[in-house]
Amino acid sequence: MTLELRNVVKSVGAQTHIHETNLRLAKGGFNILLGTTLAGKTTLMQLMAGLEQPSGGEVWFDGKNVTAVAVQKRNVSMVYQQFINYPNLSVFENIASPLRVAGMGRAEIKERVHRIAELVRIAPMLARRPGELSGGQQQRTALARALVKDADLVLLDEPLANLDFKLREELRDELPKLFVNRHSVVVFATTDPMDALLLGGHTATLREGRITQFGPTAQVYHRPADLVTAQVFSNPPINTASVSKRAGHVVLSDTVQWLATPELRELPDGTYLVGIRPHHISPVANGTGSTRLDGKVQITELSGSESTIHFQHGPLHWVSQSHGIHAVEVGTTIQLFIDVDRCMYFSAEGKLVA
Amino acid sequence: MDGKTQNQMGWLFVLPVVTLVAFNAVIPLMAVVNYSVQETFGNNMFFFEGVKWFEQVLHSDRFHASLGRQLFFSGIILAIEVPLGVAIALAMPRRGPWVSVCLVLMALPLLIPWNVVGAMWNIFALPDIGMLGRLLNDLGFNYNYTQQPISAWATLIAMDVWHWTSLVVLLAYAGLSAIPDAYYQAAKIDGASPWAVFRYIQLPKMRRVLTIAVLLRFMDSFNIHTEPFVLTGGGPGNATTLLSIDLVKIALGQFDLGPAAAMSIIYFLIILLLSWVFYAVMTRGEEQ
């Protein structure tokens, strides 16, 4: 079961919402669309579902061209951010609705609904109306309705965004279990890189209607193809700066430089962009290639398990994230350490080089 | 939405309505346009006259007078009903048991058939036996709407205000209900006076709704026929002969189909133009 987008473009008037896109999504595992709010995730999902027609290109499913097929004829389910349920039907009826439309028998409907309700842990609420349920329970109902149909394509558009922090964590934990052993292609849109990392599968990073990279999630995270991908896949934002490489050294500023990694040494001397993830800068030296950096503290954020320090080094405004509690005074200059072995280097155009 | 997937079923559903509208509106409209450019001497003989009727109507004093009266009428109606409607909507409770009661009371005048409204006021305002007429005369006013133009106008306006303000009230109320509580809370915290709350929160948020209310009231008041006709018949003399009444007189009374048809078309174009002006003015701030 595969979903393919071939040269799909979507423009409305003079504006291109989705630039030419080629994508191949398989079943088994989540296919995550990661990007900021207006990056085009929802539009892309609508194109996949058939709710919108592409201005150019084709949509193929399982080897068949489905571009012109109406969404009602395709076997698609969708779960939205806003817990969409039929307000005057009970939870049971809500979950049963797609089965009734398909004309299934009463006994079979009952069996299926109960099975899915157990899976989604909403069985005790079957007799109630969505209005009486909490946010998390409403979203589970919507999920159940999407699952019971056993659709070929399941689209989840930021389904966890409106949930409480802890609930989001729980549901994020449970979601993979719900979709295991299914034949559907599952697509999950989110703005949170953490969602992508914890759900695993494959990730496509989007910015301004373009997919910058698509691949196994860990790979896209650890080896981004370009700076844009690294930026999309980072929260807090990745630290970037212009550095020059000369004679085996990487120079960031007058006071900070380090030895180039073997990989980088292969490349010609010149100016590059370095990308350093916040958790690779720490107020504590940790051995492996720690290069010292002085920074003037601007803001500190302590959250028990993590300390986030916003500091300034010359013209750079960077962020450091470290484990534990590091209470530093705002306005003081402190020492920070960069784990230079984990820096990423990009060419001037933004492509990953080392 | 462009390029929706094929759905021919939709056309089947729409077909009966399209047929109906075609018969009842489009075809008669075409007939009117036809009449407006032709002259007839009866016996179904028609001669093409071009724009003669249009010129005649546009230059006729009678038309100018009716138009003037009509504009005056609509102007007063808008000036009274819109602020009054908004004021009543502001006074209505937003929560609690009385909400439904108020809404029903407001809806009542709108439910009465228009000629019944006209008839009601006709009797109600009679100077000798009508409750209102008698009361006013007893209070010392020299009131007789069948004989005095001013009384006739006053009664006409009072009737329309009574009949139609509720529409503005209901629309404004709907607009007000859509304002989230947080705005009022924030205004309280900012120490805003009730007038400031009205000016900076309620009025701006009601803008869309008020646009609709103004457009509807303008068009309906400009079109008005039944109520004034039943109330005064256009009298005394032609003091309350509004455009629609005049038009009917010419078309059906004098059977001058040509001028009447031309007048109809001009009438329609005036409404279209003024509505467009209203709409443009009221929504100009929207695109930012």
Add this chain to the structure above:
Amino acid sequence: MAKISLENVKHSYLKRPRTPEDWALKKLDLEWSDGGAYALLGPSGCGKTTLLNIISGLVRPTEGKVLFDDVDLTERPTDRRHIAQVFQFPVVYDTMTVRENLAFPLRNRGLKASEIEQKVEAIAHMLDLDEMLPRRASGLTADGKQKISLGRGLVRSDVNVIMFDEPLTVIDPHLKWQLRSKLKELHQRTRRTMIYVTHDQTEALTFAEKVVVMHEGRVVQVGSPVELFERPRHTFVGHFIGSPGMNILPCEVSGGGVHFAGRRVEVENPPRGSLAGRHTELGVRPEFVLLAEQGIPVNIVKVSDAGRYRIVEARCEESRIKLLLEEGVSLPASNAAVRFDPAHTRLYADGQLLE
């Protein structure tokens, strides 16, 4: 600026509450001192918004008193309590410019034009809204509008407390941390009392010096972010704070020692008296569950790569144990075993920390 106290406050939205569930807020006593940054943290429905509204005066408590600087303000309406509030979605006066928005509360209080001008400029500068001042407020993005809401509270010098009701709800996720940092910076600069209501622990723990954790209308624990993280006094707090939350594992207490999965475990707070009849549990954060050569045998069920670290889900008998692995540390292929760091493993009885 004021000290705010709540005495014996209870609240129900029903006219005649009967069962404990009918009470949105069960009895609580709280005190907030001047100039602090506080957070009310809890899941949806825990009563935090109700509490906020009681402090601001939008809701009158069924029972109890609200005091500002020891003056009973329970009966006083909102506009006379000298508070400012930033709501869940941005509230701005659409027809006014940003400047006029910020000036509005001061104009209503009759300040002189020159004073108003000065204050507005100062606050706009603090909020990075200088260029936006002449623009119409309706044209700004959500985070800009929230800043205006906040600005209207900051311009006033008579404000006792500024309250935030989940203010980042409508903000773009990738802009949230910016506004969060900005709020913290503003507090550090102006030292006004600020109370922040949220269900997001990151927001609460980052912003506040003291966090009030609430659950089902009760205050479960009050403490600094560090205290709440290191020493949760209730298993709910342990679970709720920290991502992933604390591991809560069933254990037995016998012979003066604590036992889990048949093995003896060292805890930071060993039991002294008898714990017969009480439901005992072990609490240990995933950060403090360590891989060991010898220890409690576990089966590794799942490994998730969270970038900075990896979350390992392990199973021991019926219990799920989560542990964190830093980058570069490897997992044994088979026969994995874990141990708990004694300094950070605690014993809980009936959900409460044993002290």
